[in-house]
Amino acid sequence: MSLLTRGRLIALAGLVLLAGVYVRALAFTPIERLQGAAQKIYYLHLPAAIWTETAMIVVGVAGIFYLFLHDPRLDRFAAASAEVGTVFATIVLTTGPLWGKPIWGTWWTWDARLTSMLLLFFLYVGYLLLRGAVADPALRARYAAVLGICGMALVPFIHLSVYFFPTLHPQPIILKPSAPSLPSSMLVTGLYSVGVFGLLYVGFVMQRYALYLMREAQESAEGARG
Amino acid sequence: MRELAAQAWIVARKDLVLEFRTRTALFSAVVFTALVLVVFNFGRDPTAVATIDLAPSILWVTFTFAAMLTLNRAFQLELENQALEGLLVAPLSRASLYWGKLIANLVFVAVVEAVGLPLFVLFFNVPVAHVLVPLVGVIALATVGFVAVGTLFSALLIRIRFAELMLPVLLLPFLIPPLAAAVQVTAHLLAERPLSEVAGWLRLLAAYDLTFVSLATVLFRFTVDE
Numbered sequence: 001m002s003l004l005t006r007g008r009l010i011a012l013a014g015l016v017l018l019a020g021v022y023v024r025a026l027a028f029t030p031i032e033r034l035q036g037a038a039q040k041i042y043y044l045h046l047p048a049a050i051w052t053e054t055a056m057i058v059v060g061v062a063g064i065f066y067l068f069l070h071d072p073r074l075d076r077f078a079a080a081s082a083e084v085g086t087v088f089a090t091i092v093l094t095t096g097p098l099w100g101k102p103i104w105g106t107w108w109t110w111d112a113r114l115t116s117m118l119l120l121f122f123l124y125v126g127y128l129l130l131r132g133a134v135a136d137p138a139l140r141a142r143y144a145a146v147l148g149i150c151g152m153a154l155v156p157f158i159h160l161s162v163y164f165f166p167t168l169h170p171q172p173i174i175l176k177p178s179a180p181s182l183p184s185s186m187l188v189t190g191l192y193s194v195g196v197f198g199l200l201y202v203g204f205v206m207q208r209y210a211l212y213l214m215r216e217a218q219e220s221a222e223g224a225r226g
Numbered sequence: 227m228r229e230l231a232a233q234a235w236i237v238a239r240k241d242l243v244l245e246f247r248t249r250t251a252l253f254s255a256v257v258f259t260a261l262v263l264v265v266f267n268f269g270r271d272p273t274a275v276a277t278i279d280l281a282p283s284i285l286w287v288t289f290t291f292a293a294m295l296t297l298n299r300a301f302q303l304e305l306e307n308q309a310l311e312g313l314l315v316a317p318l319s320r321a322s323l324y325w326g327k328l329i330a331n332l333v334f335v336a337v338v339e340a341v342g343l344p345l346f347v348l349f350f351n352v353p354v355a356h357v358l359v360p361l362v363g364v365i366a367l368a369t370v371g372f373v374a375v376g377t378l379f380s381a382l383l384i385r386i387r388f389a390e391l392m393l394p395v396l397l398l399p400f401l402i403p404p405l406a407a408a409v410q411v412t413a414h415l416l417a418e419r420p421l422s423e424v425a426g427w428l429r430l431l432a433a434y435d436l437t438f439v440s441l442a443t444v445l446f447r448f449t450v451d452e
Contacts, residue, residue: 154400
């Protein structure tokens with residue numbers, strides 16, 4: 001089975017399981033007392049946010065290894081991860097305002113947490129723009145690796161600055177020093193969704209990776225023909 | 227270490243001598259800074275918003291744009307007559323080349339800021355005399371962060387089309403954390419609040435400088451080598 005097909009199957013499985021997340025979220029988890037049904041979007045929002053940040057770290061780590069090993073597979077992997085990260089960041093930035101309108105009364109506010117996700121999105125866009133601007137594959141891989149590593153180093157700073165700003169955004173309820181403060185059914189659904197998004201991430205990255213391979217094969221075939 | 231400093235100083239002195247002999251770029255940057263401050267005057271309603279509320283943003287947006295504009299110059303300079311190739315074959319370590327460029331850029335931006343700050347005080351009637359020392363300290367901390375990342379990225383973009391446009395796109399997301407910190411600290415200083423209230427921001431600034439100066443020192447050689 002080709003990489004592309006396997007990637008498609010994994011992504012498809014992820015999408016089916018995501019439907020499962022929502023069956024569970026709508027039918028088997030309690031409705032949040034203050035936010036009502038709007039809180040249900042959290043099962044999309046939070047996992048997408050976690051994987052957006054993870055994908056950026058993956059881009060940086062792949063970049064570090066690329067600079068040492070010069071293996072084009074690492075570069076393809078970083079590029080694919082950045083593309084999927086961009087899509088996940090878009091999901092976060094779409095679901096956030098959808099939740100914000102009924103709960104906060106505004107689509108967008110310059111809250112630190114929103115701003116930091118927006119920054120991450122721009123970081124991804126810049127990374128993809130840089131890749132698009134360099135024609136030579138080896139040079140592109142090297143430049144992208146440098147930017148990816150810097151991007152990874154920026155993530156903790158974006159994250160830290162969040163804590164110093166007065167924020168409207170709900171404080172972390174799962175990833176915090178004390179125990180998670182939500183009903184276990186919500187926690188389980190949330191964690192389940194994080195897993196499903198992980199599956200989607202893997203599936204999408206595999207497909208993009210396969211597409212990069214195909215494009216390179218086509219380019220080298222065209223090069224051989226002259 | 228001493229050799230690195232000596233070599234870096236040679237590179238920095240070369241750039242600075244070039245700059246202070248022609249002065250075109252420096253004058254343009256200073257005039258640009260003055261113009262941005264003038265533009266800000268028309269971008270606000272003095273009857274609605276007190277200057278003191280807006281002052282930190284005015285100062286930092288001006289400095290950010292001025293720094294960004296001047297950073298392009300550092301390596302564009304070396305493109306003429308293949309000067310870059312000359313620098314690369316010279317018996318200099320890559321780290322000292324980066325440090326040389328960093329120091330030259332820092333001096334350049336510092337001169338622009340040294341003119342910009344009094345103009346800002348003059349135009350917006352903001353009293354800074356009583357907080358001058360800590361204010362200059364914050365400006366220095368933030369500027370080191372700006373210029374450390376900016377010097378690396380301007381080297382990264384040297385052989386790329388539309389470098390003047392790409393630099394701000396890649397750089398701005400990186401400038402937001404130090405910018406946010408600098409604005410918060412400046413606002414506190416101008417409001418005559420104690421510095422201890424913004425200790426977190428100051429630590430963030432210092433950590434940012436340390437991280438990106440060391441990261442850029444390591445990564446620099448991957449940007450200029452063919």
